[in-house]
Every structure is written in structure tokens, then in C-alpha cells.
Amino acid sequence: MIILRDICRKLKLMEKINKKMKKYLKKLIYTLPLIFAIILTTLFYFLNRTIPYGDGVLEMSILKEKAEVIRDNEGIPHIKAKNADDAYKVLGYLMASERLFQMEMLRRVGSGTLSEIIGKKGLEIDKTFRTLGLRRHFVEKIKREGLPKEMQDKMESFFAGVNFFVENENLPIEFVLGGFKPEKFTIYDSYAVVGYMAYSFAAFLRHDLLMDKLKSSLSDEMWNDLQIEPHKNTVMTASVHRELKNIFKAFEDLNNTFGGFEGSNAWALNSTKTKSKRAMLASDPHIGYSLPGIWFEAHLKVEDPAEPFEIYGHFLPNIPFAVMAHDKKKGWGITISYLDDMDFYKETFSESGNETIFEGEEIPLRRISEVIKVRGGEDIQLPVHISHNGPILDELIGDKGISMKWTYFLENNHPIQGFYKMGRANSFEEFKKGVSLVGSPGLNIIYADAEDNIARLNLGRYPKRNDFSDSRVVLDGATKNDAYKGYYKFEEMPHNINPESGFVASANNRPITANENFRGMWQPRDRFITLYSRLLLKNDWSIGDTMLLQTSVLNNENEWIRDLLVSDLSTVSLGKQEQEAFNALKDWDRQTFPNRVGASIYHQFIYHLTMNLIDELGEEERNQFCGLSARWYFLGRMLKREKAIWWDMKETSEVEDRKSVVLKSFKDTVKFLNKELGNEVKEWSWGKLHTIEFAHSLGKSFPLNKLLNLGPYPVMGAYNNINNFRKVGCLDGHKVKSGPSTRRIIDFSGPEKSYGILPLGISGHYLSPFFKNQMERFLSGKYRLQIMSDDLLEKFSKARLEIVPEYK
Numbered sequence: 001m002i003i004l005r006d007i008c009r010k011l012k013l014m015e016k017i018n019k020k021m022k023k024y025l026k027k028l029i030y031t032l033p034l035i036f037a038i039i040l041t042t043l044f045y046f047l048n049r050t051i052p053y054g055d056g057v058l059e060m061s062i063l064k065e066k067a068e069v070i071r072d073n074e075g076i077p078h079i080k081a082k083n084a085d086d087a088y089k090v091l092g093y094l095m096a097s098e099r100l101f102q103m104e105m106l107r108r109v110g111s112g113t114l115s116e117i118i119g120k121k122g123l124e125i126d127k128t129f130r131t132l133g134l135r136r137h138f139v140e141k142i143k144r145e146g147l148p149k150e151m152q153d154k155m156e157s158f159f160a161g162v163n164f165f166v167e168n169e170n171l172p173i174e175f176v177l178g179g180f181k182p183e184k185f186t187i188y189d190s191y192a193v194v195g196y197m198a199y200s201f202a203a204f205l206r207h208d209l210l211m212d213k214l215k216s217s218l219s220d221e222m223w224n225d226l227q228i229e230p231h232k233n234t235v236m237t238a239s240v241h242r243e244l245k246n247i248f249k250a251f252e253d254l255n256n257t258f259g260g261f262e263g264s265n266a267w268a269l270n271s272t273k274t275k276s277k278r279a280m281l282a283s284d285p286h287i288g289y290s291l292p293g294i295w296f297e298a299h300l301k302v303e304d305p306a307e308p309f310e311i312y313g314h315f316l317p318n319i320p321f322a323v324m325a326h327d328k329k330k331g332w333g334i335t336i337s338y339l340d341d342m343d344f345y346k347e348t349f350s351e352s353g354n355e356t357i358f359e360g361e362e363i364p365l366r367r368i369s370e371v372i373k374v375r376g377g378e379d380i381q382l383p384v385h386i387s388h389n390g391p392i393l394d395e396l397i398g399d400k401g402i403s404m405k406w407t408y409f410l411e412n413n414h415p416i417q418g419f420y421k422m423g424r425a426n427s428f429e430e431f432k433k434g435v436s437l438v439g440s441p442g443l444n445i446i447y448a449d450a451e452d453n454i455a456r457l458n459l460g461r462y463p464k465r466n467d468f469s470d471s472r473v474v475l476d477g478a479t480k481n482d483a484y485k486g487y488y489k490f491e492e493m494p495h496n497i498n499p500e501s502g503f504v505a506s507a508n509n510r511p512i513t514a515n516e517n518f519r520g521m522w523q524p525r526d527r528f529i530t531l532y533s534r535l536l537l538k539n540d541w542s543i544g545d546t547m548l549l550q551t552s553v554l555n556n557e558n559e560w561i562r563d564l565l566v567s568d569l570s571t572v573s574l575g576k577q578e579q580e581a582f583n584a585l586k587d588w589d590r591q592t593f594p595n596r597v598g599a600s601i602y603h604q605f606i607y608h609l610t611m612n613l614i615d616e617l618g619e620e621e622r623n624q625f626c627g628l629s630a631r632w633y634f635l636g637r638m639l640k641r642e643k644a645i646w647w648d649m650k651e652t653s654e655v656e657d658r659k660s661v662v663l664k665s666f667k668d669t670v671k672f673l674n675k676e677l678g679n680e681v682k683e684w685s686w687g688k689l690h691t692i693e694f695a696h697s698l699g700k701s702f703p704l705n706k707l708l709n710l711g712p713y714p715v716m717g718a719y720n721n722i723n724n725f726r727k728v729g730c731l732d733g734h735k736v737k738s739g740p741s742t743r744r745i746i747d748f749s750g751p752e753k754s755y756g757i758l759p760l761g762i763s764g765h766y767l768s769p770f771f772k773n774q775m776e777r778f779l780s781g782k783y784r785l786q787i788m789s790d791d792l793l794e795k796f797s798k799a800r801l802e803i804v805p806e807y808k
Contacts (some may be wrong), residue, residue: 022064050170051765052097055797057808062089062160068165069094071799072787075762075770078299084309085157087302088320090798090803092161093295095317099764100165101174102292103189103317104182109201110192111135112372117180130370130382131395136193137409139188147187151420155187158320167474172765174698185318193318194415198408198441200288201336207521208344209397209402210624214475215618222616222645225637226470228521228630229510262690263738264335264522265550265722266446267505267535268454275542276749282446282546283333285322286724291694291710292764294773295742297756299788311423312754312788314742321419324744327621329423329786330431330449331746332422335506338520338629339408339462345389345470345477349401356387363388389477402474406440407461409489413439418453418459428453429508435459436490444506450748456511458493462518468509471519494518503535524632526557526720546745551781553592554724562590562602564639565609568662592721594687594714601684603718603734604672608633608665611730615650627729632720651805687714692725692736692779694760710760710772715779723781743783752789757782 003198040081054071067090068082077094081087096103108114113261114122114128129135147155162185175181215223263286271277294606295314302309313322325334348357355362365385385392390402404685407413414437423436428449435457442460447453464485465471475482496504508523533556534549535541566586574582581601588598610631614622625631638644642658649656649664677684699708715736717725725739746754757778763770775782787793 015619022152040602041357050172051768052094052763053801056071056801057807058801058803059430059805059807060089060093060161060164060803061607062164063613063803063805065141065805067803068803069798069803070793071770071801072785072793073796073798074773074784075768075798076297076299076787076792077762078301080301080303082302083304084154084302084307085107087300087309088154089164091298091300091315091320091532092158092163093165094161094298095168095315096162096165098768099292099296099317100182101172101374102697102764103162103185104175106196106317107185107189107192109784110194110196111189112370115372115374116444117178117375117382120377123372123374123380126372127380127382127395129195129199129370131384131393132195132199132404133368133384133386134199134390134408134541135188135192136368138191138194142191143187148417151417154420155190155320155416156281159185159187176567189318190320190416192440193316195408196477197316198415201338201441202445202758206624207628208342208472208474210621210628212344212413214621214625215473218616219645222502225644226625226630226634226645228633229519251461263508263724264333265505265507265531265724266333266335266526267443267503267531268446268448268456269503269535270448270454270540271452272502273539273541273745274749275540275545276747278747279446279454280328280451280541280543280546280748281333281446281451281746282550282744283446284550284740285324285745286726286738288738289692289694289736289741289759291696291699291708291760293741293759295696295758296744297758297762297786299459309424310788313423314744319419322423323634325423326744326746326751328450328751330425330428330447331748331751332431332445332447333744334459334506335444335446337441337458338479338522339458339460340471340521341440341442341460341462342407343389343463343465343471343482344393344474345387345403345405345482346474347387347389347392347401347403348478356389358388359478359480365392365447371724373676387477388488403477405484407442407463408440410439410461410487412437413461413781415439417440421777428455432457432490435650444511446504447507448746448748450751453498454502454504454643454757455498456496456506457488458495458511461486461487464517473636501536502609504541505535507531523627523629524557524636524720526632527662527722527724530554530556530722541746543745547781547783549722550745553716553718554590555592555718555721557720558590558602561589561606561636561639565662565666567603568659569666572659572663577674577679577681578667578670581684582666584681584684588797591717592686592690592718594685596686597682597684599686599718600673600677600689601669603686604689605666605669606635607730608668608672609662612665613646613660614647616646623729623731683713685714686716686718688724689734690715690718691734692739693761694775707724710775713779716781740778744786745785747785753792754786754788756786757784 063086065082065086067086069090070078072078079087079090081090103803109125110129112126115126166182266283269280271279272352274280296317297314299312311322311325311327313325315322349360350357355364356488365387368384370382370384372382374380382395389405390409392403394400404556418438421437422431425431427555439461445457445459447455447457464487466481469475469482494511496513507527509528510520510522569582585601586598588602592599611622614625617625638646647656647658647661673684677688692715693711695710696708699705715725717723719726723735726765727734728737742756742758744756759778760775761770761773765771787796
């Protein structure tokens, strides 16, 4: 009976609990929508309140005179001002109103202060930029030498506009979520972004150190096979033995989060090659994708009789002078030159460790103590040592005493001044003088003008090395044998000016005008060969023809590779599914539209073939090598050598040749695609593998990636296509990380009406009508107008904002 009473008591208690639970659940069910509504309302409030002004009147007390901003139907701002100072103040204000968080993050990247706001996740990037001292170099230089007054005035006006926005307007939601407010912006922040830009170009930072490490573990023959270009004299003076993962990780973090500069196409045609009989310029620089995109597009017009100025430019965040631009007389685009402007030295130290030794003499080290503030953690003390060659990389790589020599640190490197002069040049000769001011970052400038001049100019310096000095490995810092003999003058660089062919082109290839003294980490020749052959055969290029070429997804070089692979497979026995895949590969038209099955098979096949070829390398080294352009030169070289030693698989007792590894790689490909995309070969379309996602810098992990990022979307193109939507490295399948950051076409028969497109839109605000208004057109290869004509602007205007010094 006692047991029965206890059971009844417990049942009654459970019934009471259930009633209470039901009551609470009912309240929760009614409350959840309310909570959700409050969250949505709050989110909408913070997003909506920061959308920039469109129509109306804005009081901006720092202006001298009234200015006007007309937004065209794409949201591009057209600034009209009575004086240059006001024009740059308005430009700074507008850039901040659309891109303030991006500006904040990029200046922190370049200055090595990212950890202050994101914690330990930013440490590798901060250590890299503090050790290299890319911002510090220019801060010290400017304090010693100053800047040209007219340029400095415009830079200060630009940042006055930025700071006016910060002090007077609502900050974007990222600052609310992050719980911080940006500090005052200064002209040094321009140089922080230059440092970020130059670092992302610096492929040799990864290439040379990895090659030096591999030199000690491979035979000379195998090591030479991995190179982009052979060198007649390779002598090991030192060797990298330890980990390089911090160097590679910092680059990957930068590229995946903020968008590194990865490649580019650009070409210029003179009047003998165009339908309009005037010069034409086409440019599409390739940069890692981010949200928002990297370029801020704007049209400036200064109506000052004493100093008239007009330019339609693509600006980098925090830099007031366009990196790419055109006006009614000239225009230019950029590609990365990939010239080898960097070397590494093994330093010999004195007994005290306070000096390095060069030719028997002791040269004092410069010592700096950097303090990295870490949000949520203790400050990090970072010792920085600088030799006469450059910063010592002890904190970045496992091996000690290796310094980096780079043209970036030259005293006569004036990157901001160079772009300032290029934009204001009134003749080709003045433009060349602007280009000559820059020592780094290394670029090709593709130029065209209304006078029918065309050119590919080398922007950046290049060292004169000893004939026996092989810059692919770490050099000896103690002897003059590996020291530079000087630098090539601007006039000695391999420019290509007004050639007889009637065109110049660059796709990050070895310049056709460069002799054997110039070494570089050139991109594969595929894009250049396709471009060059198409441009050579046609003499009536129109804007429409150029659009089709700029968005081409046909790679001429794929033909011989595909045919060789098909030939090797044609004599072997294949399973039913393998035979279907083989037929799809054989019949593939070599175009990489999202619906092409052959593209999926080919590119996955190339991946497995490459990884099977380099099985002699460790897993980490294979992945690092796979991220270098050298992998494509290596693959092409091996495909032409059927019995090369690399074809022998490390883990088997047999001696394999090309055909056996091709067969294994094909079977690996079919197995992979069957697992990922199903057993129906016809369903293996390229767009299922080849997708693009525009990621916010805060959207790297769940759940913010679902809230902040756009995509993924299937996309055409591929690595080495002219339409170069491509992966970076081999760790993330075929997901697109880099590609055209804009496409521009200017015909000088009517430069007031040119054509372009951005990946997303001009705005960084999610609720702005100009946030992603260009995305669908960009992904499908379409264009929109770039307007410099008052009549066209009136026709296509969307909003008009009057900005006054004082509102009356």
C-alpha cells in the first residue's frame, strides 16, 4: 500500500509539472515571434539608418564652397566641386559612407593591428605585417622627407572627409556588433593599404622559401623540374629546413578574408586594330573576392579655372588617387608584373648578435620592439630585427637569421605619388614620369590615349644580380657575390611602347620584350596565348567584340592537354561509367560554361594528375606547391616527358610511366565525381563544382556566414581562362576565390561613354539598392555604362545631393 501511495503521489506531481510545462510552452510559443520580430526590427533599424544620403541637401562644414553629387542609375557617384580640396573631401566622405568598415579592416591589415578587434585570429597577419614593417617604412620616410605639398593637401582633404563622416554620421552595423569605434584616419592609412596591396603581389615570399626547402630533399633534376624557368647556376649557400606554414597561412588568411591581388588581363589596341579607328583599352584585374568588392568607382570633376581636373577612377579603400582610371585623353589598367623584385639572405651574425657581417665588416642591426594588442588576451611583444638587407623573418619561419630584401623598401619608392602623377598627366611623357616614381608594388601598366599611343609599362624597380646568383634559393648575406649590383633604370625596363603589331597585352606572362636577365613568377601562358592569337588575327575590334573576348571561357592550351590525355586512355579497358566519362571528356568543346560536364571531368582530372605526380612531396608541401603558378609549368613539362622520374609513384614497387599515372588519375576522378555528384555522368555539370561565394570579413564561420555572405552561385570560367574565375590552391575543391574584380572597356572614339561592371555594386550596405545590383550581370558576362558625359548623366541620373558648407 505504501508503494502504491508513493506511485500515486509521483503521478500527481508529474501531472502538475506537465501542466506548468504546457503553460510555459504556450507563453514561449507566443513570445518567440515577438522576440524574433524585435530582433528583425532592431537589425533593420541598424542597417537602414546607415544607408547613404541620396537626394536632398547635406551640410558639410569643412567645405569651402557648394559641391554636388549625382548618382547615376547604377549608384556610381559623380562629384562636381569648385575646387580640388572640396572634391577630395567629398570623395572621402562618400567612400566612408559606403565602405567604412572595409576601410577600417584594410588599414588594420596593412598596419598589423587586426588582433585589436578580432583577437587571436588576427595574430598571424599582424605578426607578418609588423615584422615586414610595410606601413612603418613609409611613416618613417614621410616624417623624414615629407610629401609634395599639392599631393599632401589633397590627401589631407580626403581624410578630412572620411573623419567628418565618422564624427557626424551613424556608423555601420559591423561597428555596433564589434563594439568599437574607428580611430581618426590619417594619410598613413593610404600607405597601410599600399602595404597590403604589395604583400598580396609578393608571390616570391612563398615561392622562394618553399623552393629552397625542397632543394635539400630532391635531386637536382627533380628540383629543376619544379621551376618556372631554369637557371644556369644554382648553388646552395643556405637552406630552409623548418616549417613555412605561418608564411602560407598569413597569405591564405589575407586572401580568403580580404581579397588578395592574384593576376589580371589587360590590353590596348591602336587605331589600326579597331573598328572606330581610335585607340581602345580593356582591363580586368583579378583579385580575391570579398563583400563588398575592392574597388570604389567614382567620377570627379573639378570646375576650377586655375586647376581644372576630371577623372573616372577605380579607387582602393583609403587611397584618394585612382589606381585605374580614364579621362577624355588617356586611360590605363593594371596587371601584376610578377617580376622577381625580392630575395632572401642567410645572415651571418657577430659574436654579440647585434651586427651582421658583410665582407668581413660588422653592420649594426636595427632593433624594434613591436607591441601587438590582442582583444580578449594579453599584449604580444614582437621583437623585430632589420639587417642591411631588410627585415629578419625569425618570427615568421622556423629557420633563424633569414632576411628579406625587397624593392618596396627602396628610398625612392613613391607609390602614392606615382598614381597621383599618372592621374594628372596631360601627355604620355608626363604619364611615364609618374610610372617611373614607383619602386613597388610591381605592376604592368597598360596604357592607351586619344593620340593613339599604346604601351605596356613596367611599374616598379628590378635588381641587377650577379650572373652566378640564383634568386630561387636563399642567398649568402655575408658576401658581395650575392649582393645586388644596382637596379635597372626606368628606361632599361622591358617596356613595350607603340609596337608595330598595333597592340600590347598582358596576362601576367613573361613580357615578350624581356631578355634572360629578367626573372619572374609568371602565370601560365594560357591566357596570354589565347589573347595574343585572337588580337593578332583581327583588325576591326569593336566594343562588342572586346566584351566577348574579355568574358571568353575557351582556353586554347587545353586542347593539346585534353587530346594527350584522351590518347593515353584510348588503349585501356574502362568500366561502363568510366567509358561514359571518357566520352564526355573526348567530346568536350573546351568551354567552361556551368552546364559543361566535360569541364568538370577535365579540371578534376588535372587536379588528381598533379597530386599524383608530386607524391614525393609531403602533404603540406604538396598543398603549398599547388598554390604556386609553378605547378602549371611543371605539369606541362611532365606531360611532354612520358618517362620522367616524377611519373614513378612513391608508394608502389613498380616503375610507373605517364600512361599508368594518367589512368590512375582518371579512375580517381571518376570515383570522386561519382561520390560528389552521383552516378549519372550527365549530371556532373561544371556549375555544381565551380561556385562563387562573396564572403564578408566577419562571415567566415557559422552562423554569420549564412547571414552575411552571398552565394554560393554556379559560375562560368576557370583557372587559366581569360574569364579567370578560379580557385586558389588545392584545399577547397573548385570553389572560386579569385577572378575579375571589374571589367572595363574604353574606346577613345567616345571616352565619355565607356563600359564596365563590378562584381556586386558600389555600396557596402545590405539594404542599399546599389549593394548587389550588378551581380547577375557580372556573373553572366554583361556590362553597363561608365558615364563622363553631362548629357548622359542627366538622362541616367538616379539621385542628386547638394552639399553645402552651411545649411540655410
